[in-house]
Amino acid sequence: MTTTLGAKTILHPVTDVEKAKPVYAALLGVEPLADSPYYVGFESEGQHIGLVPNSDMSSPITYWHVTDIEAKIREVTAAGGTLKDAPKDVGQGRLVATLTDPDGNVLGVLQDPA
Template sequence: MLRGLANAGLWADDVDAAKDWYTRALSQAPYFERSGPDGRTAYAEFRIGDRPDELGIVDRRYAPPGSTWGTLGPVAYWHVDDVAAALDRLTGLGATPLDGPTHREDGFVTALVNDPFGNTLGLMHSPHYLAVREQAAPGDR
């Protein structure tokens, strides 16, 4: 039923500030943006990684009615080659470390950070991710 990460969506009160921060953190600009009726950026989307996966930033004004944020919910973990280096880079850009790096069984390493906009990002060095990537057809890597 679940076939893979389609989009990791993050919320921000100021999408332009979040877009700028993620542009620096990812070393690339978003490939897609949409403005709201007031002309402010309402959505920005990046394609990142080997597949490439979608990371979207949505204006918090469009959150479902009654939603509350600020508590840890589902976390998308993104594969990185070096968790400690990724953690250092993101904290250097203003993210707050929450956990890790934590060395787990079989070569997995994880860490969590909060971006400056209150979203939790998971960082993971995943031998499984690398094995699946290696098994993919050359055009899919």
């Protein structure tokens, strides 16, 4: 079984990124490092918090960082999870995928390039 590197990325769906941005800046006590109309990202205490406007996400998704995304997907599906979204490259070799647990909760996995 492969271990995770921890839950380090949490993405939040927002309807209005300009209204949400100051709320998260106040909560986290930092200004965003990435700031665009399609994504706003904050770094705080080893966590990456992202705001995703116009997303099909219905709730925040926590991404567990892993060293081998394919192995982790096999392990989770063998244990009863279901693959929701297959791994995709979201830029610079970073792979993300989502699974669901038996209750339909969404679990994110993220692999950074080696």
